[in-house]
Amino acid sequence: MLQPAEIDASETLTERQQAVLDAALRLLVEEGDNLTMTAVARRASCSKETLYKWFGDRDGLLNATVQWQASKVRVAAIDRERLDIGSLTASLERFASDWLKVISSDTSIALNRVAVSHAGSGKDDLGAIVLQNGRFALAKRLKPVLEAGQQAGLLDFEDAETAFRTFFGLVGRDVQIRLLLGDRVELTGATIGGDAARATQQFLALFGAKTGPLAHRAG
Amino acid sequence: MLQPAEIDASETLTERQQAVLDAALRLLVEEGDNLTMTAVARRASCSKETLYKWFGDRDGLLNATVQWQASKVRVAAIDRERLDIGSLTASLERFASDWLKVISSDTSIALNRVAVSHAGSGKDDLGAIVLQNGRFALAKRLKPVLEAGQQAGLLDFEDAETAFRTFFGLVGRDVQIRLLLGDRVELTGATIGGDAARATQQFLALFGAKTGPLAHRAG
C-alpha cells in the first residue's frame, strides 16, 4: 500500500477520456458512491460500452476518476530562498489555508467519502490514492519548509514527521471528520484565514526556536 | 441535524433484540457496509421476517445498530474535586488516551466508515449519530474539565470550544483519517500513551496559565 502512483494521467488519457472522467467526477460529487454506470454514460454522452472498453469495470472507472482528480492538484513546491520568521509564517499560513480550502471543498469531501467506503471492503486502493495525494502529498511539500526553518534557526524539533503531524492536527482539528460525517461546518474564506493564522501561531509557539525573537503571539 | 438522540436503547430493546444488534455489529465490523440482511439473520439466528418486523428496513437496522453501540459507550463525567496541575494533566492524558483507543478500535472504524458513506446520500442520520456520540460527546465530557482548570487558574483561554478543538487536533492529528482510509497506523498501547502525554503537554504549553509553574515541559 501507499506506493506513489507516479503515472501522469494527463499523458495517457485522451481529451475525450478526460472529459468523461470530469463528468464522472461531477456525478460523484452529486450522487456519492451510488452513481451508476448508466448515469455516468448519460452525463458524459457516451455509451456504456465505451466506458467498459476504456476503464475495464466500475472500480476501474472510479480509480481513474480519483487519479484524474489527483493529477489536477499537483502543486509546485516552495523555494526556500531567504527564510526569515515573516516568510516562514506566511508559508505556513498559506499551507494551512490551502489545506483547509481543499478539505472543505465538495469534491474533496466526495472523494474522501468514496475512498473511505471502499477502504472498508478492500477491493481497490482508493484509500491509498487519496491518502497519497492528500495527507502524504501535503507532508512532502511542507517538510522541506519545516527543515529549512530548522536550519535557519527558526524552528526547533527533533523529527520533521512529528512536527508535521502536529501542524496537521492544529490546522485540521475536527474539521475533516465533521465534514465527512455530514456536519455543516461554517468555513467561509474569513474563518479559514483566521484558523490558518491561529494554527500557525500555535505551531510556532510549540516549535519556534527559543533563541531569536518570535515576535507577536496573537492571543 | 445533531439533536441529542436521548432515547436510551437499553430500555426499549429486549434482550433478544440486543443480541441481534450485537450480531449485526460484529458483522458490520467484518463486512463493512455491504452486509446483507440474510447474513445478519443467519449470524443472529433469527429470521429475516423478524428483522423487518423489529427494525422496519435495512436502514432501520443500521440505525438501531449504531445507536445500540452508542448507548454502550456512555461514560460517567469526571468529578472536579481538588484540581491541581497534576490531576489536570492526568485527566487530559486519560481523555486523550481513551479517545485514541476508541478511534483506533475496529468497531469505531467500521461505524465511522458506514456513517461517512451514508452521509453522502442523505438517507439517514448515521453521520449525525456517530458525530453526536463521538466528537460531541467527548466535548461535553471534556469541557467541564477545561473550565474547572480555568477557574483553578491552571488554564487560560477565552473559549472552551476553541480550546477543546485544539486539544482534539493535537490528540487525533492525522490518525483518524488515515485509519478510515485504510492506512495501517501503528497504535500499540505504548505509542498511545506516548501520544496522549505529548498532546497533553503541547496543550498545556499553549493554554497553560502564565501564572503558576507548569513544571515539566517534555521535549
Place this chain on the structure above:
DNA sequence: GCCGAACCGTAACGTACGGTACGCCTGAGG
C-alpha cells in the same frame, strides 16, 4: 391437549444495476 402468538428457516418476488451485444451513425482514408 388445544390455541394463538412469536419466531425460525427458506422459498419466492421484484428490482436495480453491472456487464455485454448489437444496430446505427459519423468521419477519415482510399
Place this chain on the structure above:
DNA sequence: CCTCAGGCGTACCGTACGTTACGGTTCGGC
C-alpha cells in the same frame, strides 16, 4: 462513393439483494 474503425444509444442478460410470504416449531395460557 465505398469502407471501416470508433463510438453512441439501447436493448438485453445475469445476479445480488431487499423485501415479502408461508409452512413448521416452540411456548405460555387455559
